[in-house]
Amino acid sequence: MATLSKLYSMREAAEHNTRDDCWVVIHGKVYDVTSYLDEHPGGDDVLLSAAGRDSTEDFEDAGHSKSARELMQDYYIGELDPDTVIPELEIFRKEKSSAFTTMLTNKTVQYLAVPAVILGVSVVAGILFSRSK
Template sequence: MEGDQKLHHFDDVSKHSATKDCWLIIHGKVYDVTPFMDEHPGGDEVLLAATKKDATNDFEDIGHSNQARELMDKYCIGKIDASTIPVNRVFIPPEQTPYNPDKTSDFTIKILQFLVPVMILGVAFAVRYYTRAE
């Protein structure tokens, strides 16, 4: 079905946002999860909260198992026309923050970025002062 999947408009998908009629948009595909509402481990309210938007981040943030991902194929009814999704309904990832393995606060990092060069200059002047020939 991959090549001939129906293309859905965002407004049409948004109309399916009830327990008895629930469609989700995940990774550019449209899923009719209505038959799965009672079976979903998080309950139907979790699925309903993911309607009327691109639910890709909601899906990925949970960390679904490979089994859950395979189960999705059963509910796929087509693809979303990405050009019809309103800008405020699409996840735009924030700029990636620099790697900070020890979770040092930003304030501390800025202070250190200032102090380290000043300390190096201070040591250089001290060495120069005490080693200069008289």
């Protein structure tokens, strides 16, 4: 029979973000790494910067060894409650476009703009050439 682990909300985990009380969340699991701060090979500042938040990406980016992953089990205290997790939001900012950029994005104008510019440059060059004679 499997033992049930305690469920923690992300809000609860976020409250444990100090040197005296340091939790990290990795892959939906909650770890109390307070007693490991001084032993962490990367220094305590790495763990403190990850404290109280989901640090999965940071953990994976660091390329931890198999033995490091096994050592994590000593600090495991529970699971992140999936009902309290707020999915990461992607925020898109719509840039305000000027009338000119809106006009240039119009397909009809795009196909006419290049020949019009070439024609204009040719006319100006012709006028300048004829005046120089």
